[in-house]
Amino acid sequence: MLNGFQGPLWLVGCGAMGGALLSRWRAAGLRDDQVTVIDPAPKAVPAGFAGILVDSPDAASGTPRLVVLGVKPQMLPVVAASLSARIAGALLISMLAGVRTGTLANLFDRARIARIMPNTPASIGAGVTALYGAGLPAADMAMVEALLKPAGQTLWLEDESRFDAVTALSGSGPAYVFRFIEALAGAGEAAGLDAATAGALAMATVTGAAALAAQSGETPAALRLAVTSPQGTTQAGLDVLDGDGALSALLRGTVRAAAERSRALAAAADAAADAKAAA
Ligand SMILES: NC(=O)C1=CN([C@@H]2O[C@H](COP(=O)(O)OP(=O)(O)OC[C@H]3O[C@@H](n4cnc5c(N)ncnc54)[C@H](O)[C@@H]3O)[C@@H](O)[C@H]2O)C=CC1
Ligand SMILES: O=C(O)[C@@H]1CCC=N1
CATH class of the missing domain: 1.10.3730.10 (ProC C-terminal domain-like)
Structure with missing residues (x-):
């Protein structure tokens, strides 16, 4: 249960997948006052959500303890540019298809990153989510697990390269x-x-x-x-x-x-990270 969960949790991108997870967190007891949704055109904010809803990181106040990225991979460079300076000290959890943790570390200048691959049956608690977080402290791994359990089954991966196949099978x-x-x-x-x-x-x-x-x-x-x-x-x-x-x-x-597309999305994100490093 997430009754005692202490945020702030920032959900960046509240569409089909982000909205499904938010609805499960709320069903598991996460209080709305612990959540800030950042999305300029949110598609799937759960009915009755009474947390903070803003259109950009600049409009959010304070600093998060946890950030969940739920935007399309193609939006990553834009999002990273506006978000990275605001989330120092937070655990970053990405659900983006393809995008590797090393790429996220470069784009966000940070180390504590978990990668997840959920699927939409999560919206009824019948999903399966692959989890990855090499080198994460045990407390961070426990937090990731606790957040995804309300969505259904969870499965930790030890080898990040398996995410392309996992995304192609259970994500899609x-x-x-x-x-x-x-x-x-x-x-x-x-x-x-x-x-x-x-x-x-x-x-x-x-x-x-x-x-x-x-x-x-x-x-x-x-x-x-x-x-x-x-x-x-x-x-x-x-x-x-x-x-x-x-x-x-x-x-x-x-x-x-689908797995090849995942690898292509990863390559595009890498190119964006390289461009940022060269700038
Ligand atoms: N839909 C699915 O079945 C699954 C999706 N994913 C991943 O989840 C992520 C989101 O996918 P969907 O929910 O399907 O997409 P979606 O299009 O339904 O939602 C994306 C959300 O991001 C918002 N957004 C766009 N630009 C933004 C910005 N600059 N800042 C904040 N929010 C912004 C959009 O307004 C939208 O609400 C993708 O990276 C995808 O790879 C992962 C597993 C399954
Ligand atoms: O189609 C996509 O790219 C996302 C990732 C897995 C499911 N939907």
Whole structure:
């Protein structure tokens, strides 16, 4: 619980992901008076939030104990320029895709940095967040863990280079699943169902199957076999899904492309940090 959490906590960027985390912190007892949201166009401030909301670091008063970065990676140079001088002494937690802790250290001239990769099911406490903070004091690691626990499962990474793959799998992954639900519903329509029925069946099938996979103690492979009658309907469908390794190849390509994009975002942030160092 975060009832006793002492801020100030500055959340810089309150969009889809930052807003989801803020809503979970509040549900876990974090008091609004401990939070300052800094965002010129906040998209997802939770209803009823009574903390401070300002459009830039210049408009925020005092100094934070903790700063959570929730802007798009492309905004990082602008944000760093206006923020770095204001946050000396704070622990910096970044959720930015791609951007490495070394890059953040250069841009913000600081040492205490944690990197996290949450995902949007965090908004209902069903997320999974990868955490990284090489060399952080134990108290900082405990604070990071405490902040992300209300969002769902947490997993510490020891090797920062794994963040690209993690981002491609669990950070982006909810979108793949949502796309699958859409496509399954569309396929149901193509097979003759009306849109409402196909949508409802697709949604209930994916949520039910995911809950069963999580709760049954069986492997996904065993659960799949339990659905699949020899020469039955499921086998006929799976023969298409897996024909010539189609599904595996599609998902490998999907995750590879997302991981490559993560590395490209990292390179762009590095270039910005180098430009700052050269200025
Ligand atoms: N959406 C997702 O599923 C996930 C996103 N992330 C990361 O979270 C970060 C935010 O992503 P989203 O929430 O999806 O983006 P978003 O576009 O929904 O939110 C970004 C927020 O930053 C604000 N912003 C823009 N310029 C700013 C500035 N100069 N100062 C302060 N705030 C500013 C925007 O007004 C907006 O509210 C990204 O770095 C992304 O890589 C990480 C994991 C999952
Ligand atoms: O699409 C993105 O770049 C972010 C990172 C992971 C999920 N959304």
